Amino acid sequence: MNIxxxxxxxxxxxxxxxxxxxxxxxLSNKFWNDIEGYESMSYEGTMQKIxxxxxxxxxxxxxxxxxxxxxxxxxAMTGAIIGGIGGFILVLLLMFTRPKNPVPLxxxxxxxxxxxxxxxxLIFEQMYSGIxxxxxxxxxxxxxxxxxxxxxxxxxxxxxxQKVLMSLVIGIMLLYAVSFILSLIPGSFQVPxxxxxxxxxxxxxxxxxxxxxxxxxMDFNFIESGIQNRTPKVGEWWGAFxxxxxxxxxxxxxxxxxxxxxxxxx
Numbered sequence: 001m002n003i004x005x006x007x008x009x010x011x012x013x014x015x016x017x018x019x020x021x022x023x024x025x026x027l028s029n030k031f032w033n034d035i036e037g038y039e040s041m042s043y044e045g046t047m048q049k050i051x052x053x054x055x056x057x058x059x060x061x062x063x064x065x066x067x068x069x070x071x072x073x074x075x076a077m078t079g080a081i082i083g084g085i086g087g088f089i090l091v092l093l094l095m096f097t098r099p100k101n102p103v104p105l106x107x108x109x110x111x112x113x114x115x116x117x118x119x120x121x122l123i124f125e126q127m128y129s130g131i132x133x134x135x136x137x138x139x140x141x142x143x144x145x146x147x148x149x150x151x152x153x154x155x156x157x158x159x160x161x162q163k164v165l166m167s168l169v170i171g172i173m174l175l176y177a178v179s180f181i182l183s184l185i186p187g188s189f190q191v192p193x194x195x196x197x198x199x200x201x202x203x204x205x206x207x208x209x210x211x212x213x214x215x216x217x218m219d220f221n222f223i224e225s226g227i228q229n230r231t232p233k234v235g236e237w238w239g240a241f242x243x244x245x246x247x248x249x250x251x252x253x254x255x256x257x258x259x260x261x262x263x264x265x266x
Contacts, residue, residue, distance in 0.1 A: 060114025
């Protein structure tokens with residue numbers, strides 16, 4: 001089976017987009033009230049948990065990449081599908097069950113996302129050489145810029161800011177959900193511009209990328225508030241988890257944006 005043809009399948013593209021339709025669905029201002037524990041969060045502990053979560057994702061991304069290159073590129077597609085579906089299920093479990101010990105589920109989520117990110121990266125790289133490096137650099141630049149804007153208080157996570165941003169996130173969630181449902185109906189109407197590579201399609205992806213980037217402000221505020229309020233130490237894992245979800249969303253949207261732009265240049 002030709003992997004390039006699979007990557008251009010509209011149904012698969014909408015499935016992948018739907019999986020990453022929100023930034024941090026398990027985190028909210030009222031979330032700390034549901035966490036129990038004795039030791040409190042710290043900056044050092046949170047950074048350690050962030051390193052563990054991102055390190056796990058990178059390890060499994062490299063693992064699926066090595067297997068795909070060494071054995072068959074079809075492994076990349078399989079890994080992307082398994083990782084995307086598995087990660088989505090784990091997000092729902094964490095969101096609705098709020099376990100007292102979320103670490104096993106969170107590490108499993110990071111592993112699944114490693115499969116997803118690694119598989120999708122190889123797929124896009126085969127289509128457009130160098131796009132993975134460009135998307136990675138773009139993601140790091142956005143993350144650094146958003147942290148700078150938050151640290152200098154140029155952008156503040158005010159209640160109004162959070163309400164507006166979450167409304168936009170919910171709207172994007174619904175948009176992707178509708179798009180995915182319509183993709184399952186043969187000959188049905190498709191959401192205009194969401195997956196197209198034309199000027200409007202690029203603008204739509206730019207808008208979604210902007211919303212995902214602003215969600216980092218909420219993530220940073222969530223972590224800072226937890227540390228300042230001396231919330232239970234398990235909150236370090238929740239903060240790292242929310243940040244990982246957002247960064248992966250940004251990276252995927254960067255891949256989508258760059259692929260749309262380059263498809264017009266090729």
